[in-house]
Amino acid sequence: MKIVELQEKRARLVTEARAILDRNPDSMPEGDDRGQYDKITEEITGLGDRIQAEERQLETETRLNKVESPKAAKRDNAAVETDADKAKVEKRAAFKRYITVGESRLMEHERRALQMDADTAGGFLVAPQEFVNSLIAFVKDNVWMRKLANVTTVTQAESLGIPSLDADPADADWTAEIATGQEDTTMKFGKRELRPHPVAKLIKVSQKLLRASAMDPEGIVIDRLGYKFAVTAEKAYLLGTGNQQPLGVFTATADGISTNRDVNTGNTATAIGADNLFEVKFKTKQQYWERGAWIFHRDALKNLMKLKDTNGQYLWVTAGLGQRGLGAGMQDVLVNSPVYLSEYAPNTFTTGKYVGIFGDFSRYWIADSLSLQFQRLVELYAATAQVGFIGRLETDGMPVLEEAFARVTLA
Numbered sequence: 001m002k003i004v005e006l007q008e009k010r011a012r013l014v015t016e017a018r019a020i021l022d023r024n025p026d027s028m029p030e031g032d033d034r035g036q037y038d039k040i041t042e043e044i045t046g047l048g049d050r051i052q053a054e055e056r057q058l059e060t061e062t063r064l065n066k067v068e069s070p071k072a073a074k075r076d077n078a079a080v081e082t083d084a085d086k087a088k089v090e091k092r093a094a095f096k097r098y099i100t101v102g103e104s105r106l107m108e109h110e111r112r113a114l115q116m117d118a119d120t121a122g123g124f125l126v127a128p129q130e131f132v133n134s135l136i137a138f139v140k141d142n143v144w145m146r147k148l149a150n151v152t153t154v155t156q157a158e159s160l161g162i163p164s165l166d167a168d169p170a171d172a173d174w175t176a177e178i179a180t181g182q183e184d185t186t187m188k189f190g191k192r193e194l195r196p197h198p199v200a201k202l203i204k205v206s207q208k209l210l211r212a213s214a215m216d217p218e219g220i221v222i223d224r225l226g227y228k229f230a231v232t233a234e235k236a237y238l239l240g241t242g243n244q245q246p247l248g249v250f251t252a253t254a255d256g257i258s259t260n261r262d263v264n265t266g267n268t269a270t271a272i273g274a275d276n277l278f279e280v281k282f283k284t285k286q287q288y289w290e291r292g293a294w295i296f297h298r299d300a301l302k303n304l305m306k307l308k309d310t311n312g313q314y315l316w317v318t319a320g321l322g323q324r325g326l327g328a329g330m331q332d333v334l335v336n337s338p339v340y341l342s343e344y345a346p347n348t349f350t351t352g353k354y355v356g357i358f359g360d361f362s363r364y365w366i367a368d369s370l371s372l373q374f375q376r377l378v379e380l381y382a383a384t385a386q387v388g389f390i391g392r393l394e395t396d397g398m399p400v401l402e403e404a405f406a407r408v409t410l411a
Contacts, residue, residue, distance in 0.1 A: 003054045010047040013040050141343045143230045145237035148293065148340070148361035149397065154369040159195040162365060162400055166190040194367035196394040197244050199232055201225060204386045218389070222374055225391045229372055235344045237364070237397045238295070246397035249295075249364060249405060250346055250354045257402045262354075262409040269351040269411050272300065274307050274315050276408060280358050281335050283406035288360040294339045296356045297347035300408075301332070301339065351410055359405030370394035 020029050020037045029037045154160045167188040173181035203221050210217050236246040247256045263283050266275030284292065296304075304322065307315045315321040322334045332339040337358065346354050370392060377388035399405060 003051060003058070006047055006051050006054065010044055010051065013044050013047070016040055017044065140227050141231065142341065143234040144295065144340045144342060145234055145361070145364065145397070146230075146366060149237070149364040149366045150362050151366045151368065153371075154194070154196055154367050159193050160365075160367040160396075162192040162194070163189060192365070192398060192400045194365060194396040194398060196367055196369035196396045197246075198370075199229060199393045199395070200390065201228065202388055202390045204381060204388050207385045207387055210387060218376075218387075221389050222391075225374065225389065226372060229391055229393050231344075233393070233395055233397075234342070237366070238342065238344050239346070240397075242398065246366075246395065247399070249357055249359070249361075249399055250407065256399045257405050257407065261402055261405055262407050264409040264411045267409070267411045270349045272304060272355060272408060272410075274304075274321055277304075277321070277335050280356075280406045280408050281337065284359060284404060288363075288404045289337065291360045291362055292337045292358060293361060294334050294337055294356060294358050295342055295345050295361075296339060296408075297343065297345040298341050299347040299349075300345070300355045301341060303349075304334070349410060353410050354407050355410060356408035357405060358408070359399075363401040363404035364397060364399045366395060366397040368393075368395045 017037060017040045020033050020040075023029070024033060028034065152160065167186050169184040169187035170182075175181045203225065205217055205221060233246070236248060238248045239250050240246040240248040241251060242248075242253065242255060247253065249257060251257075252259045252262070261283065263276065263280045265279045266273035266277075281289070281292070305314070305316045307321065309315055322332060322339070332341075345356070349355060372391065372393045375390050375392070377390060381388050
């Protein structure tokens with residue numbers, strides 16, 4: 001019987017032995033099962049000895065029959081290269097099977113392929129290439145707006161209407177006992193409307209990659225898609241135009257925050273001044289300060305931390321302009337209000353540009369009609385042996401009360 005046939009027979013017996021053990025998960029087999037199991041394991045051992053004997057005999061015959069000639073040597077070298085390539089392929093295949101079914105269910109030739117040395121005895125399982133079960137990826141940027149804003153869900157309508165008091169009535173009149181005072185004509189109501197807009201992205205992954213990868217391609221795709229949806233929404237909440245997308249806080253418009261809330265006092269055309277920060281904060285009423293916060297790009301905060309007095313001392317430290325707060329996250333504090341850094345806040349330092357904002361961001365409303373969802377598309381791409389992953393989100397957002405905000409504007 002050839003070596004391959006012996007190996008296949010031994011593999012079948014190993015499978016039969018495993019089936020007996022699986023029928024007795026809590027203890028060793030008993031009765032007929034025990035007798036059959038012992039008989040099979042004895043035969044497996046005998047086949048292993050026979051396989052090793054056949055391999056030694058084949059090696060001896062090959063060595064004795066080798067013809068020492070240039071042509072024969074060339075053939076031998078080619079055979080060595082072919083055998084080496086074949087060994088690499090077998091090693092990779094065996095390792096994948098090892099990951100899938102474990103060491104106990106490997107066939108004899110798979111165990112041998114995974115050994116460090118050429119002998120069938122000794123050695124240990126070695127991967128074709130070392131790897132770690134982690135991914136080298138870009139760090140995720142912070143996204144703050146959904147955490148700070150007022151988020152609601154539209155469930156049974158196309159849009160969300162928010163009543164607004166656009167103008168207060170005039171002050172009450174001092175009058176006589178039986179008089180009514182002047183009729184008010186200034187009080188006016190309005191409405192802010194949020195209409196969630198769709199956002200989507202499709203990624204296709206080959207079925208072979210999903211099947212063969214030692215990591216989790218599906219989990220990686222879904223994780224990065226979710227992060228990218230968060231980034232897309234964050235950009236729109238900060239910079240969106242309001243046209244088929246959210247209206248951002250850095251977009252000047254009468255529908256959101258107008259230019260009446262821009263403050264450039266104390267700034268130059270290329271830099272933020274310390275005085276400006278006080279001007280901006282005091283542009284908002286004290287009632288908004290309790291929940292007020294700053295949003296800057298890190299370039300802007302870097303410049304603020306480098307501000308110095310006439311003696312060359314940093315204002316951030318000496319004048320208490322900013323400080324590092326205590327507690328979880330070591331929150332930066334600027335003029336007694338927390339600072340949040342966003343990679344998507346504007347950071348172009350030229351005349352008239354926005355480079356920061358202060359406000360009560362609970363007065364920024366976000367409306368979702370479809371929370372972030374993922375769909376796995378199998379049949380659609382079956383012809384190309386791929387699986388599609390599509391993510392969908394429907395959201396809108398806008399500032400609903402402009403007096404709760406003030407923007408840092410360069411002169």
